[in-house]
Amino acid sequence: MQIQVRCACGEGGCPEWAIVELQGVVEADPSIGNQLQNLEIGHLCCSSQSVYKFTVGYHELSGTKVPLKKPLLVLKKRKEESLGGAESSTTELEVIGIIRHRILFKNRPKALISVPQTKEKKTG
Secondary structure, three states, X not given: OOEEEEOOOOOOOOOEEEEEEEOOOXXXXXXXXXXXXXXXXXXXXXXXXXXXXXXXXXXXXXXXXXXXXXXXXXXXXXXXXXXXXXXXXXXXEEEEEEEEEEEXXXXXXXXXOOOOOXXXXXXX
């Protein structure tokens, strides 16, 4: 079976994606169940050209942008069935992105603990 790969965005026009690599486990709240789509787990920002900060809850991670040795393609599978039946259906892969870098967070997170405000006693 032949699978064709097609890129509709033209040469050099594919969106750039990146892999976020964390050490450890990110656990979702059990109340959301298996609804992981569009789940916001933190805030990622770039402080300089290759240094990134990732804030998850009360923890901040520092990471660096590392190029991959070989780029990866992000593909979307499409099946097209012709009128003849299942035997004559064709499978096509569409390129929706390319990954050339990963953002690596390899150190332990820094705790972001704010000092609680103390209530002032009223003296009369």
